[in-house]
Amino acid sequence: MLQLVELRMVSLDAPNGPPDEALARLSRFAMARRTDFMLRSRKAGTNLAEWEVTIEAHDDHRVFVASHRGWPLVRRIETEAGPFDTLHAWIKSEAALSDLKTLLDDASFTLSEATETAIVEWDTPGEMDTGVHVRATLRLDAGRPAMLTLMAVPDAREALFATAHEIVETLPFLIVPIAIDNTLREPVKARKLKLPKNASPTDAFVEIGKSVAAQWFGNDAASRGGLEVEHVHQLRVAQRRLKTALKLFPEWVGDTWTTQIAPDLKWFGDLLGDARDWDVFTDTTLTAYAASDDPQHKDAWTPTQSAADTNRAAARQRLRDAMNSSRYARLALSFVEWFSTLEAPPDQADQTLAAYVQKCITKHYRKIERAPDLTTLDPSTRHKVRIHAKRLRYALEFFASLLTRKTYKEVEEALGNLQSVLGEGNDAAVAAQRLADLDEAGEFQKGLAKGFAVNAQRMSAVEGERILRKIKPPRIK
Secondary structure, three states: OEEEEEEEEEEOOOOOOOHHHHHHOOHHHHOOEEEEEEEEEEEEOOOOOOEEEEEEEEOOEEEEEEEEOOOOOEEEEEEEEOOOOOHHHHHHHOHHHHHHHHHHOOOOOOEOOOEEEEEEEEEEOOOOOOOOOEEEEEEEOOOOOOEEEEEEOHHHHHHHHHHHHHHHHHOOEEEOOOOOOOOOOOOOOOOOOOOOOOOOHHHHHHHHHHHHHHHHHHHHHHHOOOOOHHHHHHHHHHHHHHHHHHHHOHHHOOHHHHHHHHHHHHHHHHHHHHHHHHHHHHHHHHHHHHHHOOHHHHHHHHHHHHHHHHHHHHHHHHHHHHHOOHHHHHHHHHHHHHHHOOOOOHHHOOOOHHHHHHHHHHHHHHHHHOOOOHHHOOHHHHHHHHHHHHHHHHHHHHOHHHEOHHHHHHHHHHHHHHHHHHHHHHHHHHHHHHHHHOOOOOHHHHHHHHHHHHHHHHHHHHHHHHHHOOOOOOOEO
């Protein structure tokens, strides 16, 4: 039996020719032993949660494979089988498949019809001082993007990621760190988390990271067929949830994150923010302004709306180009690599999750509780209060299973209302600035937007202050 970890990657396009030829030119593949064959696969036709069980065969070789689609790397267990060995008997006999045996119990399962896929496989030469090998398998299904899987023994993760980094720096490949149905195009919203009280803070952070990844990379995959408004919105929400998680677990964030990931994350976040702001401005705010004008002046808004839509399309294209870049691929890979080596800080090893959560939410609650009267703050400072409220709301969503029902229902709802009210004032301020920068906008339109912004900020400050002072301290069970 061989136990491996997998990192899966998908080809975005092929500007360098066929993906197998492009890979063959990389230094880690140039001297590798290459094998081309047709792979016949049959999957176990039963619901096994995060497990996938298959029989893979080519020529006279049959291999039983059980893949656990965990986070952040897939765990692969395989054994070469004889002609009369059965998959069910193999699962029962392997101690490493105890979780899978529990899921299967004594139930039988059927195998799917065999499918054939063209495979190119390399066994890359190991490092001179370690002898570590990385197996690379390229699946070439007709009509679908090429899928590359890198495999190595668990102790060779460093070599696995080094190979992946060389690929994304040179070729248009992007990692796929979670199981994604590439046929789906619907935006992916954050899923609810259920964190047990006996989990450690590190366990909780990993689960939150997995949830963020599902939303981030799920919307990435869904948007490849067309980047729409809601994809942009959900991608931005995923990035904000990630930032909140980092604020909640600061002891886990070290130099690697700060120097190698944070700059690219800010770059991507800024592009998302710009695209989202143009969406809101074009579809919501500007439309409302035009509708509020006198009927005889409505035609005057057409050039302004057209210019806004042009700017929105340009922002969307900048984001789309970024998501097809090696910088974005490197960001995604570095994010997953960092999570794969996450460990509890020494001073946090024995802390319970319940105690840690109460400390976290109290700390973030105080940031809004101690805010001065919102009507006395300038717009930028008031916006910071909104950011703190949003972070606390995301924190409550992360830790919902540990909170009292009253806290989650009342406090989370109030925070959502505060976020929305203060957001209206901020959107009006952004709209006034966008109109001021548009050459196509007339002086009346710019004045109207400025007036709306002043009034919206005043009203949002008054209403926000009312909501804020009624928010009670969050409590865990």
